Amino acid sequence: MSEAIFNPAPGRLAELWRPIRKILREPLGALGLFLVLLVIFGAVFADLLTGWDPTKINPRDRFQGPNPTHLMGTDQLGRDLFARVLYGGRIALFVALVSTGVSLVIGIILGLIAGYGPRWLDNLLILLFDAMKSFPTVMLALALVTLMGPSLTAVMVVIVLVTVPGYARIIRTQTIALKTSEYVTAAQSMGASSARILRLHILPNVIGPLVILASMDIPVVIGIEAGMSFLGLGVRPPTPSWGSILNDGFTNIRDTAWIAIAGGVPIIITTLGFTFLGETLRDVFDPRLKGR
Amino acid sequence: MLSYFFKRLGLAAAIVSVAMFLLFCMIYLIPGDPASVALGPRATEEMRAALREKMGLNQPVLVQFWNFYIGAWTGDLGDEVLSGRPVTTVVFEQLPYTLALIVGGITWSVALGIPLGCWAAVSRGSWADRIVGILSVAVIAVPSFVIAIYALLIFSVELRWLPAIGAGEPGDLGDQLRHLILPSLAVGLGWVGYIARMVRASMLEVLEASHIRTARAFGLPDRTITYRYALSIAILPTVTLLGVGIGQMLSSAVFAEIVFARPGVGKLVYDAILTRNFPIVTGTVLITTVLFVLLNLLADLIIGALDPRVRSNF
Numbered sequence: 001m002s003e004a005i006f007n008p009a010p011g012r013l014a015e016l017w018r019p020i021r022k023i024l025r026e027p028l029g030a031l032g033l034f035l036v037l038l039v040i041f042g043a044v045f046a047d048l049l050t051g052w053d054p055t056k057i058n059p060r061d062r063f064q065g066p067n068p069t070h071l072m073g074t075d076q077l078g079r080d081l082f083a084r085v086l087y088g089g090r091i092a093l094f095v096a097l098v099s100t101g102v103s104l105v106i107g108i109i110l111g112l113i114a115g116y117g118p119r120w121l122d123n124l125l126i127l128l129f130d131a132m133k134s135f136p137t138v139m140l141a142l143a144l145v146t147l148m149g150p151s152l153t154a155v156m157v158v159i160v161l162v163t164v165p166g167y168a169r170i171i172r173t174q175t176i177a178l179k180t181s182e183y184v185t186a187a188q189s190m191g192a193s194s195a196r197i198l199r200l201h202i203l204p205n206v207i208g209p210l211v212i213l214a215s216m217d218i219p220v221v222i223g224i225e226a227g228m229s230f231l232g233l234g235v236r237p238p239t240p241s242w243g244s245i246l247n248d249g250f251t252n253i254r255d256t257a258w259i260a261i262a263g264g265v266p267i268i269i270t271t272l273g274f275t276f277l278g279e280t281l282r283d284v285f286d287p288r289l290k291g292r
Numbered sequence: 293m294l295s296y297f298f299k300r301l302g303l304a305a306a307i308v309s310v311a312m313f314l315l316f317c318m319i320y321l322i323p324g325d326p327a328s329v330a331l332g333p334r335a336t337e338e339m340r341a342a343l344r345e346k347m348g349l350n351q352p353v354l355v356q357f358w359n360f361y362i363g364a365w366t367g368d369l370g371d372e373v374l375s376g377r378p379v380t381t382v383v384f385e386q387l388p389y390t391l392a393l394i395v396g397g398i399t400w401s402v403a404l405g406i407p408l409g410c411w412a413a414v415s416r417g418s419w420a421d422r423i424v425g426i427l428s429v430a431v432i433a434v435p436s437f438v439i440a441i442y443a444l445l446i447f448s449v450e451l452r453w454l455p456a457i458g459a460g461e462p463g464d465l466g467d468q469l470r471h472l473i474l475p476s477l478a479v480g481l482g483w484v485g486y487i488a489r490m491v492r493a494s495m496l497e498v499l500e501a502s503h504i505r506t507a508r509a510f511g512l513p514d515r516t517i518t519y520r521y522a523l524s525i526a527i528l529p530t531v532t533l534l535g536v537g538i539g540q541m542l543s544s545a546v547f548a549e550i551v552f553a554r555p556g557v558g559k560l561v562y563d564a565i566l567t568r569n570f571p572i573v574t575g576t577v578l579i580t581t582v583l584f585v586l587l588n589l590l591a592d593l594i595i596g597a598l599d600p601r602v603r604s605n606f
Contacts, residue, residue, distance in 0.1 A: 128310060131308075134308075134311050136539045138546045139546070139577045143573050143574060143577045146565045147319065226438075231562065246441060257445055260442070268438060275432070
């Protein structure tokens with residue numbers, strides 16, 4: 001009787017809580033989750049956490065080190081670095097979320113087509129994926145940006161082009177494995193259309209590993225955005241991005257180290273956080289992916 | 293082996309062809325024509341028309357693609373906009389600097405990665421193993437340009453141990469090597485992580501193998517078993533890993549060249565973008581892609597030669 005009271009049936013909240021508890025049990029996973037939440041918190045509540053405008057120029061206060069007024073100091077134009085870092089986090093997370101989302105959708109569609117479609121289409125798509133992967137990322141990005149002009153859109157197009165082949169390939173492999181399974185044959189014999197089979201019977205079974213892979217790709221994606229912005233090919237000034245702050249730090253590296261520190265540390269924290277979290281997610285939920 | 297060689301070669305040629313097609317599509321489908329991009333916004337309509345004529349942009353698309361395709365296979369990637377020198381010549385002048393950087397990166401990653409991975413595998417489950425594991429993940433995660441800038445900041449600007457700019461005096465090998473240390477560290481550090489993990493995993497596998505057990509039974513010292521018998525097999529997968537890794541190292545090299553103001557392919561492309569020297573950009577992308585495909589091919593062939601199972605499964 002008392003057991004029933006102390007162990008209520010698992011509700012929705014408990015369902016949600018269980019994976020989080022699994023992650024927290026791993027020290028590295030807990031650290032990763034903490035870092036990720038820290039970055040998200042800073043980006044979401046940027047306007048509450050600082051009173052400074054990240055684009056406000058104030059030449060008299062330039063090149064300050066960290067102090068009570070400017071927590072991370074100021075850059076070569078006297079802009080508050082803490083504010084720029086917080087608002088830069090918004091750009092990084094926005095680009096990561098949108099481009100990973102688009103890339104997942106395209107990757108899933110192409111992967112299902114390659115895995116379930118006719119053999120010649122499969123071969124063609126595989127060749128296309130291999131060719132896409134054979135471009136060195138930064139070279140491809142540089143070529144695209146030259147043509148499209150520097151913008152956040154160009155950066156996102158690059159990210160999608162770089163990440164889609166990987167997602168499509170894993171979906172394809174899993175689809176091929178499931179294509180001949182008994183329950184799919186059963187659905188086929190009952191006259192289900194290919195679209196229905198793919199949507200109801202195959203997709204739910206192949207999507208798990210993909211989500212984990214995508215979460216492990218987020219640091220790469222954030223790295224591409226920061227890298228492009230570092231080269232001056234991403235966001236346009238004066239919009240703050242971690243990459244452009246790092247570029248300011250690089251240009252003025254002989255005057256002060258604080259700008260480079262302010263630009264680089266958030267990139268390190270975010271990529272480490274997402275990587276630790278992603279690795280733990282993988283180990284906890286899908287050990288088969290280990291070594292990828 | 294011969295049939296595997298030709299099949300693998302055919303696949304590489306197909307990949308390069310498709311890559312060329314994609315590159316061509318990118319150039320011609322994206323809004324903004326190369327002539328206007330090259331001349332900039334202040335060019336007159338006559339100048340644009342003349343350059344379009346010269347670059348062959350007035351011909352039908354299929355003819356243009358055919359010319360581009362045939363030209364690329366015969367090593368003709370067009371001429372540079374400003375000086376009129378052949379793109380291939382310009383790129384091949386810069387390529388050795390980038391290759392030196394990549395070889396330096398590989399050296400760093402192998403020199404640090406193999407011992408670390410080996411150490412972690414031998415002391416499996418200990419604190420040393422855990423620390424190597426965490427460090428490996430960490431260096432993989434952090435983007436190479438952040439490493440490049442912090443290396444510049446710490447070792448060149450603050451400590452003044454190593455030079456910050458350029459590739460060193462031509463002819464002075466020692467000076468050139470000193471200029472190579474930091475940029476190649478930035479290129480290779482991430483791969484220390486990949487290699488350490490890979491070596492650790494394959495070492496653990498090999499240490500279970502029966503010939504190692506036999507060696508133990510014979511009473512050979514642990515040291516000999518680990519380094520002579522196990523490691524020589526366990527480092528094989530590293531070859532494939534490096535084949536794939538060279539593409540990424542090429543990307544890191546672009547940043548390293550810009551941060552350390554070194555000559556090289558990356559610096560070439562970056563400057564070409566700023567001066568809108570478009571043929572240089574596409575030419576470099578194509579040449580580096582072919583290079584990447586060739587190196588992958590080489591890695592596969594080496595593995596194929598060492599391991600007959602790969603050949604028969606292809």
